[in-house]
Amino acid sequence: xSRSRLxxxxxxxxxxxxxxxxxxxxxxxxxxSLVFGLPDWVAVALFCYxxxxxxxxxxxxxxxxxDEDPGxxxxxx
Amino acid sequence: xxxxxxxxxxxxxxxxxxxxxAEFARRARRDLSPSDHFLAGRELGVFVLLLxxxxxxxxxxxxxxYPGEAYRRGFSWIMATGFMMSIIxxxxxxxxxxxxxxxxxxxxxxGDYIKYRFGxxxxxxxxxxxxxxxxxxxxxNFLFAQLKAMGELTELVTDGIVPYEAGVVGLALLILFYxxxxxMRAVAWTDAxxxxxxxxxxxxxxxxxxxxxxxxxxxxxxxxxxxxxxxRVPDATECANWxxxxxxxxxxxxxxxxxxxxxxxxxxxxxxxxxxxxxxFMPLTTxxxxxxxxxxxxxxxxxxxAAQADTVMPRxxxxxxxxxPLASIAAIVVFIGALAAIMSTADSVLLSxxxxxxxxxxxxxxQDPATTKLGKRIAAGVLIAMILLAMNRSISLWRLIxxxxxxxxxxxxxxxxxxxxxxxxxxxxxxxxxxxxxIAVVCVLAGTKRIYGFHVGVLxxxxxxxxxxxxxxxxxxxxxxxxxxxxxxxxCSG
Numbered sequence: 374x375s376r377s378r379l380x381x382x383x384x385x386x387x388x389x390x391x392x393x394x395x396x397x398x399x400x401x402x403x404x405x406s407l408v409f410g411l412p413d414w415v416a417v418a419l420f421c422y423x424x425x426x427x428x429x430x431x432x433x434x435x436x437x438x439x440d441e442d443p444g445x446x447x448x449x450x
Numbered sequence: 451x452x453x454x455x456x457x458x459x460x461x462x463x464x465x466x467x468x469x470x471x472a473e474f475a476r477r478a479r480r481d482l483s484p485s486d487h488f489l490a491g492r493e494l495g496v497f498v499l500l501l502x503x504x505x506x507x508x509x510x511x512x513x514x515x516y517p518g519e520a521y522r523r524g525f526s527w528i529m530a531t532g533f534m535m536s537i538i539x540x541x542x543x544x545x546x547x548x549x550x551x552x553x554x555x556x557x558x559x560x561g562d563y564i565k566y567r568f569g570x571x572x573x574x575x576x577x578x579x580x581x582x583x584x585x586x587x588x589x590x591n592f593l594f595a596q597l598k599a600m601g602e603l604t605e606l607v608t609d610g611i612v613p614y615e616a617g618v619v620g621l622a623l624l625i626l627f628y629x630x631x632x633x634m635r636a637v638a639w640t641d642a643x644x645x646x647x648x649x650x651x652x653x654x655x656x657x658x659x660x661x662x663x664x665x666x667x668x669x670x671x672x673x674x675x676x677x678x679x680x681x682r683v684p685d686a687t688e689c690a691n692w693x694x695x696x697x698x699x700x701x702x703x704x705x706x707x708x709x710x711x712x713x714x715x716x717x718x719x720x721x722x723x724x725x726x727x728x729x730x731f732m733p734l735t736t737x738x739x740x741x742x743x744x745x746x747x748x749x750x751x752x753x754x755x756a757a758q759a760d761t762v763m764p765r766x767x768x769x770x771x772x773x774x775p776l777a778s779i780a781a782i783v784v785f786i787g788a789l790a791a792i793m794s795t796a797d798s799v800l801l802s803x804x805x806x807x808x809x810x811x812x813x814x815x816x817q818d819p820a821t822t823k824l825g826k827r828i829a830a831g832v833l834i835a836m837i838l839l840a841m842n843r844s845i846s847l848w849r850l851i852x853x854x855x856x857x858x859x860x861x862x863x864x865x866x867x868x869x870x871x872x873x874x875x876x877x878x879x880x881x882x883x884x885x886x887x888x889i890a891v892v893c894v895l896a897g898t899k900r901i902y903g904f905h906v907g908v909l910x911x912x913x914x915x916x917x918x919x920x921x922x923x924x925x926x927x928x929x930x931x932x933x934x935x936x937x938x939x940x941x942c943s944g
Contacts, residue, residue, distance in 0.1 A: 387539055394532055395692045399683040404674070410666030412681050415525045419738070422531050426730045429539055433727035438546045438719025440553055 376435045383432040387425050394421035453771050453778060454609025460782045461608060464789070468628055471639045475632025492553075494638055494715045500725040501642035503712055504732050505794035507537065507703070508648065509592075513740060513788040514599060518760035520744025524673070524680025527741050529692040534733035536700030537709075538726055543866050544704050545713050549722055552714040560585060560710045560865075561810030567868050568876040577880040581861050582810035584887065585707050588854045589799050589806070590832060596796035597622055597840040603792065606764050607785040618840050621789075625797045626833055630826050634715060637797045644790030651787030652739045654780050658770055659746045666742075672749040680748060690903030698905050701866075702859040707802040763788070804829030853894050856907025860886040863911075863918045871922070878921020886914030 374382070396414040408416035494502065512534075520527040548563060555566055561578050568574035597618050604617025612620070628636045663669050674681045684692070703709065716722035740763075747754075747762035750769070754762070771781040804825035808814045814821045860883050868874040893899075893906035901909060 384539070384542060391532065391536070391693075391696060395529075395689050396683050397686075397689050401683055401685040403683045404678065405681065405683060407667060407670060410668075410670055412525050412670060414683050415528050418528045418532065422528075422535055422738075423734060425532075425535055425539065426734060429535070429730040430727040432542065433723045433730070436542070436546055436723050438549050438723050440550075440719050 376437075380432050380435040383428045383435070387428050387432070390421040390425050390428070394418040452609065453768075453781075454611045456778060456782055457607040457609060457785065458611050460786050461604070461612070461789075464786050465624060467643065468624065468640050468793075471643060472628030472632045472636040475628075475636035475639055478635055479632070492715055492717065494634075494712070494721070495717050496721040496724045498638050498642050499712065499716055499721055500728050501645035502638040502794075502798075503709075503725060503729055504736075505641035505645035505648065505791065507534070507709075507729075507732075508645075508736055508791050509596060509795035511595070511599075512737065513648070513652075513791050514603070514763050515760060516737065516740045517744030517747060517763045517766075520741045521747050521754065521759040521762050524677065524748075525745065526684045526688055526692065527744065528738070529695055530741055531733045531738045532692075533696045533699040534737045535730060536696045537703040538730045540700040540704050541726055544710075544869065545722065545726065546719075547869055548710070548865075549713050549716065549719055553719075557714050558711075558816060559805050559809045560705075560707045561806070563710075564810075564864060567874075568879075571876070573876040573880060577864060577876045577883070578810060580880060580883055581864055582806055584857050584861055584883070585705075586803065586806055586811065588858045589707060589803050590836065591854045593796055593799045593803070593833070594836045594839055596792050596799065597836055598843075599792045600789065600796070601840065601843075603764075603785065603789050607782065607789065614843060615841060618837060621793060622796075622833055622837050625793060625800060626830055629797050629801055629829070634711075634801060637794075637801050638715070640797065641794040644787075644794040647783070647790045648787040649735060651780075651784035652736060652743075655766070655770065655784045656739050656742060658773075658777065658780070659743060659766070662773075663746055663749055669742075669746055669749055673745060676752045677748060680745075687903040691900060691905075692903075694900070694904040694908050698855050698859060698908050701862050701911070702855040702907075705858050705861045705865060707806055708798040711802055711805070800829050800833055803832050807832070853891065856890040856894060856905060856910070857887060859907050859911050860890065860914055863915055867915065867918055873922045874918060875922045878918045878924075881921060882914040882917035885917055886910040889913060 394417070396417070399414055405412035405414055407413070411419065516527070516530055519530070548557075551557065551563065551566060555562070557563060557566070561582055564574070564578045564581055568577060600621045601614040601618035604612050604621065605614045628640060632639075660666060660669070663672075670681065713722065716725070743766065744759075744762055747766055751762065751765060767781045767784055770784075771778040807828045808821055808825040809816060812824075814824060863874070863882055864879050868879065887910070889910040890907045893910075898906060900906065
């Protein structure tokens with residue numbers, strides 16, 4: 374997989390993690406159990422955000438930000 | 451020595467430190483050009499860049515407002531960690547290409563991209579002015595909020611020895627002094643020092659709090675017994691609000707002029723991407739920490755009414771200070787850290803305001819040596835106006851502050867859509883911006899901030915994008931140069 378495709382895949386996984394961080398799938402008003410001292414739905418959100426931080430870091434390191442023109446132009450992604 | 455006297459000494463040491471940094475920055479100055487003053491000669495390395503991005507992104511609101519919000523809303527405020535992180539994620543859509551263009555064409559202000567992308571026809575000029583007005587309104591608003599917070603915090607840290615009014619005027623003038631003296635270089639260097647102070651202060655405070663309350667599990671169990679709704683799974687509206695807040699903050703924050711200008715100011719693309727790579731972790735060490743601080747406050751002050759929730763941080767610090775001399779010094783460090791967060795945001799806002807008004811709004815030429823001087827004078831004028839407003843302590847512009855992000859997000863299509871979709875035209879972009887802004891303003895002023903949990907600004911953005919999308923697909927009535935043609939390109943270097 375090319376660097377560019379891998380970067381886009383990581384960004385898509387990050388989007389999925391954002392959706393998963395929100396407890397849509399849980400019953401409203403449910404009293405949670407504790408995980409690492411936090412309500413379980415909060416622990417899931419925190420896990421998702423920690424994963425986002427790691428994947429985001431990898432995605433940035435895969436990003437090419439040239440300081441000289443590689444031939445790119447406006448609005449043509 | 452009393453807490454207040456200790457606070458005065460710490461404040462004086464801190465302020466002299468800032469003046470010293472500004473003097474170093476002045477000596478490092480290469481010339482008097484706008485590029486050197488407003489972008490530090492485009493030579494910010496990864497360490498300074500990271501810390502200035504960090505200190506600028508985390509304002510007084512992050513350190514004083516977010517614990518209060520966590521106190522009010524409970525564990526669902528974990529969303530704050532997510533939305534602060536989303537800013538760095540959204541930068542993927544903007545920074546790489548904007549950085550390259552800024553190097554190629556010598557961008558200094560956000561409007562330089564608009565000029566480059568849409569050319570110089572009448573509609574493009576109107577779009578440039580509309581974007582500039584929205585950005586200036588958001589920045590002036592932001593500056594006002596920081597000035598008020600500076601005054602309140604100074605009075606607190608010195609236990610009233612330095613009154614609110616003296617805090618506002620004194621610190622504002624200091625910011626003006628070091629910003630005028632050293633420009634972006636002084637701002638970035640002081641931001642770096644302030645960022646470290648903020649981080650150290652917050653982490654030490656959390657360690658004390660968790661130690662004093664028996665650990666995280668005990669805190670959660672106590673909250674569950676005191677306020678069960680703060681622990682329970684949130685309802686659908688709160689979940690929708692969670693998503694909406696991530697979108698609002700993520701999209702609007704990257705359009706902040708001071709954020710855009712830091713993309714221009716990086717020494718190299720490699721430094722920029724490394725800074726962003728590390729920056730993604732900062733919400734875990736800052737926003738999550740202040741969220742926990744606000745939650746711990748529920749166990750220590752369970753009966754505060756909603757309006758008092760914003761005072762939880764100072765209350766906790768006062769309590770901490772009574773635990774002994776060492777704790778008193780540590781509490782002062784956090785207070786100064788919070789003040790640093792406010793000042794580092796205010797100085798960045800002030801710097802951006804000067805360049806934005808002089809160049810994007812008034813259209814002053816960058817080649818004119820007087821432009822930098824004019825930018826400095828305008829920034830000083832705006833600062834004085836905001837100081838006068840902030841002198842009236844009872845004045846409430848909080849509704850306008852709420853509007854800030856809802857306004858700024860309407861500029862998203864002019865940058866991000868235009869950058870990734872070559873058919874984007876200035877006319878529909880201007881129309882979308884005006885309609886989106888109009889709807890957001892009317893709804894907020896009418897008291898409707900959210901619809902089914904979604905911010906009106908986010909909903910307006912969808913309408914805005916729809917207008918830009920369909921409008922740009924429709925051929926223009928008068929044949930003109932297609933966006934992207936060479937004739938539209940303007941070199942902004944100078």
